Amino acid sequence: MTALSGALADLVPNVGRGYWANVALRLRRDPVAVGAALVIVLLVLAAIFAPVIAPADPYKSSMLRRLRPIGDAAYLLGSDELGRDMTSRLIYGGRLSLLMGLSPVFLALVIGAGIGVTAGYVGGWVNMLVMRVVDVFFAFPSVLLAIALSGALGAGIVNSIVSLTVVFVPAITRVAESVTTQIRHHDYVEAARASSAGALRIVGVHVLRNVLGPILVYATSLISVSMILASGLSFLGLGVKPPEPEWGLMLNTLRTAIYVQPMVAALPGVMIFLTSISFNLFSDAMRSAMEVRS
Amino acid sequence: MLTYIVKRLVYATPVAIGVSVVCFLLVHIAPGDPLTAILPADATRELADQMRAAYGFDQPLVVQYGLWLWKILHGDLGHSIATGRPVISEVGRAVGNTLILATAATLIGFTLGTLFGFVAGYAHGSWLDKLASTLAVVGVSVPHYWLGMVMVIVFSAQLGWLPPTGAGPQGSEAWRPDPEHLRYIILPALTLSVIPMGVISRTVRALVAEMLTQEFVQALRAKGLSEIAVFRHVVVNSAPTALSVMGLQLGYLLGGSILIETVFSWPGTGFLLNSAIFQRDLPLLQGTILVLAMFFVVLNLAVDVLQTALDPRIERS
Numbered sequence A: 001m002t003a004l005s006g007a008l009a010d011l012v013p014n015v016g017r018g019y020w021a022n023v024a025l026r027l028r029r030d031p032v033a034v035g036a037a038l039v040i041v042l043l044v045l046a047a048i049f050a051p052v053i054a055p056a057d058p059y060k061s062s063m064l065r066r067l068r069p070i071g072d073a074a075y076l077l078g079s080d081e082l083g084r085d086m087t088s089r090l091i092y093g094g095r096l097s098l099l100m101g102l103s104p105v106f107l108a109l110v111i112g113a114g115i116g117v118t119a120g121y122v123g124g125w126v127n128m129l130v131m132r133v134v135d136v137f138f139a140f141p142s143v144l145l146a147i148a149l150s151g152a153l154g155a156g157i158v159n160s161i162v163s164l165t166v167v168f169v170p171a172i173t174r175v176a177e178s179v180t181t182q183i184r185h186h187d188y189v190e191a192a193r194a195s196s197a198g199a200l201r202i203v204g205v206h207v208l209r210n211v212l213g214p215i216l217v218y219a220t221s222l223i224s225v226s227m228i229l230a231s232g233l234s235f236l237g238l239g240v241k242p243p244e245p246e247w248g249l250m251l252n253t254l255r256t257a258i259y260v261q262p263m264v265a266a267l268p269g270v271m272i273f274l275t276s277i278s279f280n281l282f283s284d285a286m287r288s289a290m291e292v293r294s
Numbered sequence B: 001m002l003t004y005i006v007k008r009l010v011y012a013t014p015v016a017i018g019v020s021v022v023c024f025l026l027v028h029i030a031p032g033d034p035l036t037a038i039l040p041a042d043a044t045r046e047l048a049d050q051m052r053a054a055y056g057f058d059q060p061l062v063v064q065y066g067l068w069l070w071k072i073l074h075g076d077l078g079h080s081i082a083t084g085r086p087v088i089s090e091v092g093r094a095v096g097n098t099l100i101l102a103t104a105a106t107l108i109g110f111t112l113g114t115l116f117g118f119v120a121g122y123a124h125g126s127w128l129d130k131l132a133s134t135l136a137v138v139g140v141s142v143p144h145y146w147l148g149m150v151m152v153i154v155f156s157a158q159l160g161w162l163p164p165t166g167a168g169p170q171g172s173e174a175w176r177p178d179p180e181h182l183r184y185i186i187l188p189a190l191t192l193s194v195i196p197m198g199v200i201s202r203t204v205r206a207l208v209a210e211m212l213t214q215e216f217v218q219a220l221r222a223k224g225l226s227e228i229a230v231f232r233h234v235v236v237n238s239a240p241t242a243l244s245v246m247g248l249q250l251g252y253l254l255g256g257s258i259l260i261e262t263v264f265s266w267p268g269t270g271f272l273l274n275s276a277i278f279q280r281d282l283p284l285l286q287g288t289i290l291v292l293a294m295f296f297v298v299l300n301l302a303v304d305v306l307q308t309a310l311d312p313r314i315e316r317s
Helices: A002-011 A015-029 A031-048 A086-122 A124-138 A142-153 A157-184 A187-194 A199-235 A247-257 A262-291 B002-029 B045-055 B061-073 B087-122 B127-141 B144-158 B179-212 B215-222 B227-256 B258-264 B269-278 B282-310
Strands: none
Touching: A015 A031, A015 A262, A031 A086, A031 A262, A086 A124, A086 A157, A086 A199, A086 A247, A086 A262, A124 A157, A124 B002, A142 A157, A142 A199, A142 B002, A142 B227, A142 B258, A142 B269, A142 B282, A157 A199, A187 A199, A199 A247, A199 A262, A199 B127, A199 B144, A199 B258, A247 A262, A247 B144, A262 B127, A262 B144, B002 B061, B002 B282, B087 B127, B087 B179, B087 B227, B087 B258, B087 B269, B087 B282, B127 B179, B144 B179, B144 B258, B179 B227, B179 B258, B215 B227, B227 B258, B227 B282, B258 B269, B269 B282
């Protein structure tokens, strides 16, 4: 029986590979997409190889050399309020900032796709129940929900990732559910079911292949929001704790320095902005590259 | 129309109940006993048990929720642990300030956003379109708390034009529309307006560009209508969507202003939440979140109803 359904699956025109190759081609020809991707790759590489690149120890403070300006002989991008090297802290800061911005989206992608596809495929009252719960979470503005959850859970890296994941799961669930519900009644899924393919096989072969595109685009568009929110939580003191280098937290502790070294104080925000806008531009490019279906 | 409103209300009720459940559970997902913030560290077991019974924490969760909801429906959100004052009065004072700030930001964002959106939509594909679209991307990508800091650096620290923090002179907590207070709202409102500006300009651009390719616009032009008259039709047709996006943005700003309020020490709900979190004042945290979320639910409802009223094409089941 599985052989039969396998044969049937092969009869379905294999648009998957060709389509993705086309998307990749269009992305490569889009200068904005290439530029944004380059910035993202550089930021990730800098975070991974921070110990190799960073010119100094990001934790080593010096009371005598506090708040040096950008371009200082000893400190390329100045020093912070405790005399720590800003260049090194910005490079190291990418580790926690990227981890805390990217992991909620990734976790929400996995969890949301799981819940959404299950709800959409099973249908009936299960679907109804899941979607009503999703509606409840949609009734909260995302910033408010993130702050409420991490405020109740308490400060910390894990708690902040958990809060943001909870914020993003409903949105991804909704996209996954709506695509699954649409496909469920398509002829080829009916055909697969008629050939007695198991639910797992249908979901694995037909549903996931169709759901993956839309939720990937959607998840990519969430990364920018997630980066801003994750650093925002640290900015409020709800995420990373001192003395760890993290862009949002650095921005917060440097607030006192805006009258002395305004340029240095603004630097961590530049990093958040750069990351967030690169992800936004890349997700926009990805969306338009995927929309043009031949 | 009336049946639609009733249907919409019926649909909103379970959502509102769900929101109250989430807010109720906030206190229970908090680590440790909800009593730890009230009890002295050396409290005896007996005292702890007495307190637990007094607060109703010894009851099953469902019973606790029922009692809590009953109190809320009678306007009692409990008492702040830090100040001992009723949560409802604390939140009430702060909500006013947040509403003022969010409304000002939405109005600025809506004006600039529709302007950019129309320019970009009309000049589709030109450099003007690219410029307006870039501004929109910047608007949705910029970490607004950082933008707030930059605003303070430029306009307060460097130029000295505007006050960096507060809602009014001498730490005034009640904002009034007089020139002195107006100076205090400019920076936070401008900073906060960047988010709705980006979202609205993107929406309007897409709407206008799409509408200009539609047959009814061609028909209007073929009829010999002036470009201004055609423009009026485009405005009227894009108004319902633009307005509903504006309404939703106002709702997001009510919850989203917390970071901006912290940067500018604006005495609103964000500021209140911030102090509630750091004093582990869970009743205050819970009450503030509940009020803001309910605001959002009601606003969504109003936007939906208004949009249906404005645009008869929308027929909803």
